[in-house]
Amino acid sequence: MDTLELVCSSCGRTYTDQWRCECGGVLDFTHQPLPASDRPDPGQFDTRDGLWSFDMFLPVEKGPSLGEGMTPLVSSTTWDAEYKLEYISPTGSFKDRGATTTISHAIQCGADRAVEDSSGNAGAAIATYAAHAGLDAEIYVPASVKDAKLQAIERAGATPVRIEGGRQAVTNACIEAVESGDAWYASHSWSPAFFAGTATFAYEVALQRDWNVPDAIVMPLGHGTLFLGVYRGFKALSEAGWIDTVPRLLGAQAAGYAPIASELNVVPESENDVADGIQIREPTRKQQLLDAIAETDGDAIAITEDAVQTELDRLHEHGFYTEPTSAIAPAALAAYRERGTLEPDADVVMPLTEHGLKT
Numbered sequence: 001m002d003t004l005e006l007v008c009s010s011c012g013r014t015y016t017d018q019w020r021c022e023c024g025g026v027l028d029f030t031h032q033p034l035p036a037s038d039r040p041d042p043g044q045f046d047t048r049d050g051l052w053s054f055d056m057f058l059p060v061e062k063g064p065s066l067g068e069g070m071t072p073l074v075s076s077t078t079w080d081a082e083y084k085l086e087y088i089s090p091t092g093s094f095k096d097r098g099a100t101t102t103i104s105h106a107i108q109c110g111a112d113r114a115v116e117d118s119s120g121n122a123g124a125a126i127a128t129y130a131a132h133a134g135l136d137a138e139i140y141v142p143a144s145v146k147d148a149k150l151q152a153i154e155r156a157g158a159t160p161v162r163i164e165g166g167r168q169a170v171t172n173a174c175i176e177a178v179e180s181g182d183a184w185y186a187s188h189s190w191s192p193a194f195f196a197g198t199a200t201f202a203y204e205v206a207l208q209r210d211w212n213v214p215d216a217i218v219m220p221l222g223h224g225t226l227f228l229g230v231y232r233g234f235k236a237l238s239e240a241g242w243i244d245t246v247p248r249l250l251g252a253q254a255a256g257y258a259p260i261a262s263e264l265n266v267v268p269e270s271e272n273d274v275a276d277g278i279q280i281r282e283p284t285r286k287q288q289l290l291d292a293i294a295e296t297d298g299d300a301i302a303i304t305e306d307a308v309q310t311e312l313d314r315l316h317e318h319g320f321y322t323e324p325t326s327a328i329a330p331a332a333l334a335a336y337r338e339r340g341t342l343e344p345d346a347d348v349v350m351p352l353t354e355h356g357l358k359t
Helices: 050-057 095-108 121-133 147-155 167-180 192-198 200-208 225-240 286-295 305-317 324-339
Strands: 006-008 027-029 073-076 081-085 113-117 136-142 159-163 216-220 248-254 299-303 348-352
Touching: 027 192, 050 095, 050 200, 050 225, 073 200, 081 200, 095 121, 095 192, 095 225, 113 121, 113 167, 121 136, 121 147, 136 147, 136 167, 147 159, 159 167, 192 200, 192 225, 200 225, 216 225, 216 324, 225 248, 225 286, 248 286, 248 324, 286 299, 299 324, 305 324, 324 348
Parallel strands: 081 348, 113 136, 136 159, 216 248, 216 348, 248 299
Antiparallel strands: 006 027, 073 081
16 A cells, blocks of 8 residues: 655645654645546435545545445424534444544554544544454543443443543643554544545535535534534535535534634633533644635634533434534524524535434
């Protein structure tokens, strides 16, 4: 298998297998593959390989797969929007998109042991795909991790390492272990392969809508693994000539954990402890996220706990059984409409990111 070249977004150094630049900058693949052909007829596009059906856009070779991707896109008159049901994924989270490509990249790099830090969903996904690939895995998680997520990690055969303190303490402990050992860092915020996986969300939305993209995508925003991946996916589709425009990207952060939103708007002083999956104070790719927002005429706002709880109850009442963090997207949609950021008749797609059985 060919070795993939990585480049630092800060200083331009290049590497073949490194999780972070010597200068501390994030790494990305030097090359975004693009198809040489015109966009196919949507009715003739073969989706039987799940997200790997879009391998013409993926820089890594296919490794362990559990049929992830091609999640349903359904309309909801209640919210006057479309939902992409990411919680209908092998481990119940959109993180499976990044896990399949990240573990595939790890194998391509010759790894035999992977480590990751996570509030739960990414850890469960990495543990599951590492198990499917025959790799050992250690997952660093908060001591307060939810039992359902901890069980998913343990039952995949991975070793959970529970860390006291906030989410950043978990990351710090994991990085210390990576730097003092020989494990491959399968990080959902540092690994460029993870973002290549989440970019497939954009490819699927475009295909499912016959290559007509929505006006906006409203989505949760923590480390931005989905947000930045979606941006890169639509950008690649545009560069390939498969779509005419890139939708606006509108982020939803949890109040009290809103480093992106606070750069752009006044944010509430309260803390949102319901949307626990995006409680990130120091996103790894903060500048790239801000750039993606600027380039798509997007925005990011902070949402209160009460607003999330209200939308969570409504989602459950209407048959969308998600975990709480997913509800921040429809809460943000209401706020964006109220602010006038989105017109009442704007065409909007939102991901429902995690399954309610994981709460």
